[in-house]
Amino acid sequence: MTELFSILHDYWKLLLIGSYPRGPLGGLAMTLLLSALSLMLTFPLSVLLALARTSGRVSLVRLSAAWVAVIRGIPLVMLIFWVYFLVPLLIGRNISGFATMLCTLIIYESAYICEIIRAGIQALPQGQHEAGRALGLNYIQCHLRVILPQALFNTLPSMLNQFVSIIKETSLGYVINVQELTFAASQVNGQVLTFPFQIFFILAAGYFLVCYAFTRLAHLLERSIQRKRLGQGHEGPPVPLAASPADVPQV
Amino acid sequence: MSFDPVSLLQGQYGQLIFHGLSLTIELAFCAWLLAMVLAMFLAIIRLTDRPLLRRLVIAYVAYHRNVPTLVQLMVWYFGIPALVPEQTQIWMARYNSEFLLAMIALGMCQAAYFSEDIRAGLRALGPGQSEAARSLGLTYLGSMRHVILPQALRHAAPALVSNSILLFKNTSLAMAIGLAEITYAIREVESDSFRTFECYLIATALYLSCSLLLMAGSSWISRRYRIIGAGRI
Amino acid sequence: MIIFSNVQKWYGRYHALKYITAEVKKGEVVVLLGPSGSGKSTLIRTVNRLEEVQEGQILFDGFDVTSTARHQDVNELRSRVGFVFQQFNLFPHMSALDNVTLAPIHVKGLKRSHARELAMTLLERVGMRHKAGSFPGQLSGGQQQRVAIARALAMEPPAMLFDEPTSALDPEMVGEVLSVMRDLANDGMTMMCVTHEMNFAREVADSIWFMDGGEIVEKSTPEVFFSNPTHDRAQRFLADRSKR
Numbered sequence: 001m002t003e004l005f006s007i008l009h010d011y012w013k014l015l016l017i018g019s020y021p022r023g024p025l026g027g028l029a030m031t032l033l034l035s036a037l038s039l040m041l042t043f044p045l046s047v048l049l050a051l052a053r054t055s056g057r058v059s060l061v062r063l064s065a066a067w068v069a070v071i072r073g074i075p076l077v078m079l080i081f082w083v084y085f086l087v088p089l090l091i092g093r094n095i096s097g098f099a100t101m102l103c104t105l106i107i108y109e110s111a112y113i114c115e116i117i118r119a120g121i122q123a124l125p126q127g128q129h130e131a132g133r134a135l136g137l138n139y140i141q142c143h144l145r146v147i148l149p150q151a152l153f154n155t156l157p158s159m160l161n162q163f164v165s166i167i168k169e170t171s172l173g174y175v176i177n178v179q180e181l182t183f184a185a186s187q188v189n190g191q192v193l194t195f196p197f198q199i200f201f202i203l204a205a206g207y208f209l210v211c212y213a214f215t216r217l218a219h220l221l222e223r224s225i226q227r228k229r230l231g232q233g234h235e236g237p238p239v240p241l242a243a244s245p246a247d248v249p250q251v
Numbered sequence: 252m253s254f255d256p257v258s259l260l261q262g263q264y265g266q267l268i269f270h271g272l273s274l275t276i277e278l279a280f281c282a283w284l285l286a287m288v289l290a291m292f293l294a295i296i297r298l299t300d301r302p303l304l305r306r307l308v309i310a311y312v313a314y315h316r317n318v319p320t321l322v323q324l325m326v327w328y329f330g331i332p333a334l335v336p337e338q339t340q341i342w343m344a345r346y347n348s349e350f351l352l353a354m355i356a357l358g359m360c361q362a363a364y365f366s367e368d369i370r371a372g373l374r375a376l377g378p379g380q381s382e383a384a385r386s387l388g389l390t391y392l393g394s395m396r397h398v399i400l401p402q403a404l405r406h407a408a409p410a411l412v413s414n415s416i417l418l419f420k421n422t423s424l425a426m427a428i429g430l431a432e433i434t435y436a437i438r439e440v441e442s443d444s445f446r447t448f449e450c451y452l453i454a455t456a457l458y459l460s461c462s463l464l465l466m467a468g469s470s471w472i473s474r475r476y477r478i479i480g481a482g483r484i
Numbered sequence: 485m486i487i488f489s490n491v492q493k494w495y496g497r498y499h500a501l502k503y504i505t506a507e508v509k510k511g512e513v514v515v516l517l518g519p520s521g522s523g524k525s526t527l528i529r530t531v532n533r534l535e536e537v538q539e540g541q542i543l544f545d546g547f548d549v550t551s552t553a554r555h556q557d558v559n560e561l562r563s564r565v566g567f568v569f570q571q572f573n574l575f576p577h578m579s580a581l582d583n584v585t586l587a588p589i590h591v592k593g594l595k596r597s598h599a600r601e602l603a604m605t606l607l608e609r610v611g612m613r614h615k616a617g618s619f620p621g622q623l624s625g626g627q628q629q630r631v632a633i634a635r636a637l638a639m640e641p642p643a644m645l646f647d648e649p650t651s652a653l654d655p656e657m658v659g660e661v662l663s664v665m666r667d668l669a670n671d672g673m674t675m676m677c678v679t680h681e682m683n684f685a686r687e688v689a690d691s692i693w694f695m696d697g698g699e700i701v702e703k704s705t706p707e708v709f710f711s712n713p714t715h716d717r718a719q720r721f722l723a724d725r726s727k728r
Contacts, residue, residue, distance in 0.1 A: 073462040074455055075423035077434055082455075085447050168319035175427055182322060189329065197330035204318045204326055211317035383573035386532055387587035387639065388563025397586060401577050478577045479619040 004198045011188045015206065018179050026179035028206060034098070034173070034180060035166040038105035039159075042113055045106065049114035051143065054121050064114070071111035076172055080104045084176060097178040101170065109166060116158045120151035157225065160218035164211045171207070181206060256449040264440045271436030272457060278354055278432060279419045285358030286418065290365030297370060308366070315363035320356075321424050327356040328428040353425040361418045365411060372407025373399070405478055412469035416462055423458075433457055485510045485643055485674045486531060491540035493526065500526050501537065502698045508643070508691075513675045515685040515706075518695035519721060524678040527695070528645050531676070532565040533558055545642050563591050566636035566644040570651050572628045574620040580607065580631045581616040584638045592639065599638075606634040610664050626657030630664055643674035650681060682725060686710055694718045 018026015025033065052064040071079070083104045088094050095103075124147060132142035174182040185203040189196055260268060297308050315323065328349070332340050343351065376399065384394035404411075426435035433454055441450040486508040493501040501523050508514050516524040529535040531544060542549040547561060574583050584603035588594040594602070607613045610630040620628055629649055636644060646665065650658040662684050669675055669688050679685065685692060685706060692709040694702040694717075702715045713719050 070459065073459045075420040075434070075458060077423040077426065078451070078454060078458060081434075081438075082451055085451065164317070168317075171319035171321045172424075174321065182319070182325070186325075195333070197326075197333045200322070200326045200330040204314075204322050207319055207322055208314060208317045212313065215317065379569060379571050379573040380575065382534055383567075383569060383575070385559075386534065386562055386565070386567040386569075387635070388559045388561075388591040389587065390559050393590055397590065398575050402575075405577065479621055 003195045004202065007188070007192060007195060007198055008202060014188060015181065015184050015202070018184060024179055027184040028181050028210070030098075030178075031167060031170045031180040032210075034101060034105070034170045034178075035163060038102060038109060038166055038170075039113075039163055041102070042106045042109040045110045046113035046117055047148070049110055050117035050121060053114065053118045068111040068114060071108060076104070076108055076169060077175060079108055080172060080176060083107070097173065097176045100176060101173045101178045101180075105166060105169060108169070109162070112165070113159070113162060116155050116162060117151060120155040120158075121147060123154070124150055154225065157218045157222035160214060160221060164214045164218070167211055167214075168207065254449065256453055259440060259444070259446065259449055259453060264444065267431075267436045267440055268433070268453065271431055271433040274350070274430065275419075275422050275432040276461075278350060278357070278422045278425060278430070281354045282357035282361065282422070283415060283418055285354065286361035286365050289359065289362035290369055293362060293366035294369040294373065297366070298373075312363040312367060315360045320360050320421055321427060323360050324353060324356045324424055324428055327352045349425065349428055349430040353422075353428060353430050357418060357421055357425075360421075361414060364414045364417075368407045368410035368414060369403060371410065372403035372405075375406040376402055402478070405473075405476060408469070408473050408476075412465070412473075415469075416465050419461060419465060420458065485512070485545055486676065487541075487543040488527075489541040489543075491527075491530065491537050491542060493530065493535065493537045500698050501530070504540065504700060506693060506700055506703065508674060508676055510642075510674055511672050512690045513669045513673075513688055514677065514691045514693055515689040516676070516678045516693050516695055517680075517685060517709075517721070518701075522695040523698040524695050525647050528647055528676055528678050531645055532562045532567055534567075559591070563587065563639050564641055566639065566641035568629070568632055568636050568644065568646045568649050570648040572620075572625070572632045572652070574628050574632055574635070576620045579617050579619055580612060580623070583620070583631060584635045587635070588638050603634070603638060606637050607631070609637075609667075610634045611660070624657060625653045626660045629653065629657075629661045633661075633664055633668075637668075643676070644668065646675065646677040646679065648678050648680070650679065682710075694721070696721075 015027045017029040018024060020026065020029070049064045049067065052060040053068075055061065080100065084100050087100065087103060128146055128150065129142065132146040137145065170178075170180050171182040173180045174186060177183060182203060185199055189199045192199060259265065293308050293311065296304050299305065331352070332343060332348070335343075380398055380402065381394055384398040389397065422432055423434040425432050426438070429435070431439075437450045437454040441447050444450070488504045488506045491501055491504040492499070504527060516528065518524050526535055530537050530542060531549060533549060537550055540550070544561065544565060547564070549561060574580075575586070578586065581600065581603055584606060585596070585599040588599040588602060589596060604613060604616065607616050610633055612627060612630050612634065615623060615627060615631075620631070623631065633644075633649075649665070650661050653661065658681065662681060665675070665677070665684070666688050677689075687706075689706050692702075692704055692706055693700050694709065694713070694715065696717045702709070702713060702718050704713070709718070710722065713722060
């Protein structure tokens with residue numbers, strides 16, 4: 001038990017921020033940075049995919065459905081290796097582990113976030129779309145001003161849950177030596193050698209605290225959105241705020 | 252550069268790949284069994300009146316849902332063996348501990364997700380069914396066996412299938428602890444032959460086809476065991 | 485047959501049943517009437533321990549319902565009380581026939597062939613023999629409720645309890661269920677029935693128990709109750725009903 005505290009005392013900096021400022025950023029800070037960047041950058045792609053899925057144009061629907069099906073059919077590890085191999089070929093030079101992981105997460109998450117956005121769009125009452133078109137708005141304006149703002153707001157709790165999934169997925173950066181939290185912990189283990197259980201216990205506890213906090217936040221957000229909508233006399237079936245278990249990836 | 256994935260499936264490379272495939276399938280199956288049995292236990296414990304037991308189950312589920320599966324694997328493979336007595340460590344190392352520990356880690360992780368799916372299936376039933384069953388004089392176990400569980404499992408089936416496919420994909424994480432499943436095997440072949448594209452293609456094809464098979468199988472099961480006329484009631 | 489002695493029930497601080505003392509004799513048909521929230525359903529559900537009482541005693545066919553502690557005995561009690569729910573609660577994953585044979589096979593231990601014979605006879609009696617192989621999802625509400633009655637009858641109970649059996653039905657299906665219940669009454673079955681169907685109460689009941697606020701406010705025969713109720717709450721209740 002005491003080893004736990006001495007390890008924490010000696011290595012907290014490495015676990016939290018890596019070897020910054022004397023080296024690259026790492027540890028938990030890197031994990032969170034990677035996750036946030038992935039979520040932000042996957043967004044545009046996911047919105048496009050979701051629009052393709054709901055467009056009604058058969059070719060678009062089938063294409064986007066195929067994209068989603070393939071990405072969800074292979075393990076994340078496999079995708080990491082594909083990106084690690086293909087991207088340097090495509091752009092002509094090598095890229096860092098961080099960039100590889102970022103690209104992988106953007107592609108992987110696009111399949112899941114597109115489903116969340118799609119559910120959000122389809123859960124809006126048909127009347128919203130009709131009212132927009134009746135006012136003379138074209139497809140783009142209608143979606144930009146009417147549909148998407150509402151759909152995206154309603155899916156905030158789901159997005160937060162997905163963010164938690166992304167945090168867990170960054171742990172796979174370990175496989176290609178990305179300097180995130182899991183890698184940092186394995187480095188510590190490589191130095192200490194004699195207390196592996198304590199080190200990995202700290203690692204698990206670290207992820208647990210961060211993920212659990214965000215999960216509770218998502219839960220609270222969901223309740224306050226429900227209350228807001230009920231207060232406005234919202235009728236009809238409730239918007240599925242949390243993605244169904246089928247849509248939430250686990251890593 | 253020639254493109255000839257089929258040649259990779261023969262000879263020494265082929266052996267490695269098929270051994271990897273069989274390990275993957277074995278691991279997925281064993282972990283799945285463990286997860287299902289454990290999940291039923293957890294779901295039933297969750298239904299009891301003892302708050303302490305319920306909280307234990309809630310904590311179990313929270314841990315396994317908030318810690319990455321890879322980290323859970325590492326805790327089991329690197330951390331736990333340090334705690335057990337030396338004799339057990341030697342015994343484990345001799346009997347392919349990677350497989351055993353990966354199976355335990357993946358099984359316990361998925362059990363958390365499966366138990367939540369079963370819980371959701373149970374919740375979908377409503378109190379009327381158990382009241383009707385008890386009113387006929389069926390015991391608690393009898394009503395579970397004949398009335399409640401058959402329906403709950405049918406309601407939970409889509410989520411259970413989707414999580415089962417995830418379990419299958421998660422076997423790839425075992426490569427990080429050195430288990431020679433598909434991903435590990437394909438990396439070996441790739442680093443030896445330098446035919447990266449073909450190797451990755453084979454692995455991707457294997458994973459995709461297994462996922463599709465699982466999905467088709469579950470479609471068949473849900474059609475065969477569907478509740479006729481459901482949706483009207 | 486069913487005897488209530490000073491039965492009281494609370495939900496937390498809400499006094500749901502107050503000093504219920506009454507008796508249903510063998511072969512008698514008792515209909516419970518009253519406004520919603522008066523405790524009618526609660527009372528009927530205490531007989532097979534779907535609801536617990538805190539004070540008083542309930543006897544069913546000589547069996548002390550309230551004092552049974554062991555799970556085994558509660559199950560035995562329930563197997564002897566026929567209960568029909570407002571929401572039918574048929575088991576959707578089994579055919580009508582299997583719904584009826586489930587309890588006789590697994591609770592009473594009847595052989596499958598014997599149970600099927602019994603079930604077919606009962607389904608014939610409620611007019612559902614031709615739908616024995618159908619699943620609840622394929623049946624209308626009225627058909628489902630008739631199967632539910634057959635299911636309860638399959639255990640050969642000395643008495644049948646009905647908790648608003650027609651309230652969840654479309655109007656055109658109410659009649660078929662009520663006629664089954666009427667036939668049962670004519671065959672001499674002891675029945676306790678919570679319902680809003682006034683005509684049924686008038687024609688079939690031997691006794692009317694009017695409940696309000698958790699008490700049985702008035703007990704009388706249908707003739708007396710419907711023409712000249714003594715209690716003013718009962719009068720108001722009937723006046724409201726006749727306005728519709």
